[in-house]
Amino acid sequence: MTEKEEFCENIRNCEGSMYFLARSIVRNDADAAEVISESVYRAYKSLSSLKSRESFKAWILRIVHNTAVELVRKNAKIIPMEEISPSAAAEDTAPTADSRLSVRKAVESLRQPYRTVVTLFYYDNLSVSEIAKITGSSLASVKKQLSRAREMLRESLKEDFAHE
Secondary structure, three states, rough: HHHHOOOOHHHHHHHHHHHHHHHHOOOOHHHHHHHHHHHHOOOOOOOOOOOOHHHHHHHHHHHHHHHHHHHHHOOOOOOHHHOOHHHHHHHOOOOHHHEEEEEEEHHHHHOOHHOOOOOOOOOOOOOHHHHHHHHHHOEEEEHHHHHHHHHHHHHHHHHHHHHO
């Protein structure tokens, strides 16, 4: 297998994790797709910096994380349509019986960095040490963020159950 074929295979194996991480940070599909595309390009360009083939997933997720954070910072001054037109936002966020209890929606409502650590820990099954490497945080920070995120989710989901 050539280096290019191996790279493509590794990307295919990680695409779900890459999407969920990017989506958890940028919060929409179009930007997530842009982040993934840019991340794959950057990864391919800097493939020589990958020290160990076994750490490909952590390496590519680190690139996705950094690219997504960069995009969020770049777009920080853009005002979302929901803030301009409250009626449009109300139509998009009208809760249904299924979606109100959705854990995924509760996770998406978390602010950063909690959304990222929950996504990586629960959806990508990464360890706390792997998350620390990807996000550039300490182990203690990741553990504290996970703990706080769990509490926020518990409160959020408790409110949903109370409205039933």
